[in-house]
Amino acid sequence: MPIRRLIAATASLAAVAAALTGCGIIGGQPADLQIYSARHYDLEGAFGEFTDETGISVEFITGDDAELLERLKAEGEDSPADVFMTVDAGNLWNAARQDELAAVDSAALNEAVPEDLRDPQGRWFGLAMRARTVTYNPGNVDPAEFDAVDTYAGLADPKWKGRLCMRDATSSYTQSLVASLIDLHGREKALEIAKGWVANEVQIMSNDVLLLEAIDAGTCDVGINNHYYLARTLEEKPDFKVDLYWASQQGAGTHVNISGAGLVAGSDNAGDAQRLIEWLATKGQNAFVDANHEFPVNPAAKPEPVIAGFGEFKRMPLNAEAYGDLNAEAVDLLAEAGYK
Template identity: 75%
Template sequence: MQIYSARHYDLEGAFKDFQDETGISVEFISGNDAELLQRIKAEGTDGEADVYMTVDAGNLWNAGKEGVLRPLDSTTLTEAVPADLRDSGNQWYGLAMRARTTMYNPDAVKPTDFDATNTYAGLTDPKWKDRLCMRDSTSAYTQSLVASLIDLDGRDQALATVKGWVANGVDIKSNDVELLKAIDAGQCDVGITNHYYLARELEKKADLKVKPFWASQSGAGTHVNISGAGVVRSSDNPAQAQQLIEWLATKGQSAFVDGNHEYPVNESVKPEPVIAGFGEFTRMPLSAEAYGSQNAEAVKVLSEAGYK
């Protein structure tokens, strides 16, 4: 069975477990999301892909919209994956969840300093002037966050939020690890990253001066995104491909997500100990259609606001 995968996080252990348990051989072709989707489309009915695995809900939505995935009839997946983390037409399913939330240096910031209702917009407050680090505008993480704010608050308010970050002299970092290290070093006091980068850094440096603040817990909740998969419409092995996705959402959940400190989408599966230590949080409902269809608008908002 062939997987076209844009997900590169510690996959070997999970798929070895699946192979050992089922006897089904799994091979990978890796690449970025757009390249792999175009390859599947170009190969057509002669394609080798059985499963398309990708990161970002917008990419999953786009794959479904492009018609390259087949709908599945699976009670197992319907029960394992919450409704907003799977396609309404059963073409794709979220398998791993990440939270993009506020990180802060506890020597400089108290949790009560944050706006608990809308933490993302709250970072426009002048008290965060020259204290804020964030990711660059080309990052899919940044674009999906802004797309979710457009969906949640409307374009005008989302634009005002991004302009407020810029007005506060936001220090743009090229990756989340660099951002966390800057907070730890006191170069900035607060930032926004994916939760699992903090878990990784804490494994390397237990006394890292960074803590998570779960965003907007009195409001819409913390922004989340997913990695997920679907069965390719032209697959020669659709039953096996469906079996793999079902396994990843159930028996294989921990093996799939724990190595990268991601949250299981299956609510009956417990998160691994490091991220469990971050505490529970209420997540913002996920709209894959918004992340996908509003991505171009999010890019325009970032540009219009002068966000680099």
């Protein structure tokens, strides 16, 4: 490697390593599999079950998706990582586009994971699904007020002025939702929708928990949340005054996103890594998703009771390439709309 590239890679790796938030080991030392994970929810439980069942030990390092992807790139062929796990389909698409993930030919994964929730070339597979939909205060809102055909666009209606709370423009949740609206409607219509939210004096919240608390308190009447934040809150506070409305059921369906994983290109443990991903999508589905109240991607796995109580819904087909490729355009669109 030329000295300039070596210095740059070393500096990049050092910076990224310093930013990572933690690591853990399942199954003792040394671990058989190294997992780089941007998904922080209850890793120990699912990975522990996998180790108990298979005897394959797991070590995981956590960080955000950008940090971990940069670490993979900096480490190159010397990376110890076997599996890259991240949130947001656009992040999975981006890792595959940068050749950090290897193709997996697996009949088990192709059967377990719906076609739009996995890479056509087998480089990544969705493992957990979250829905980003409308939440509201039932004391202040009649669900009949919502536009059942295009609920996200319907929140730009002036009748919601001063009543709307949403996440900030820097949130990947907001960006992926807007990218999906660009993909669905085109840029001009998506910009009109975002401008409508701004015109309705949308109150911006820094996280979904605060957003739900604002709805419960009557600070705003309606918001957009990942479903599992409401499920967590209801589990702790059954009298919480927030209900869920499945968006756009008479139209394109409710926006969904995924957490997923792929086999790291150059893994020295490709067989065991594939076995882990297959286990998470099949026998280990509920171990992986239930504690965080996420929906299983595998149609054969049943949702846990709290989210099952939300009822069935039609989901918007997921376009990972659009979420990734249109992310920068979504950021620009939000800025042009004056959305903070």
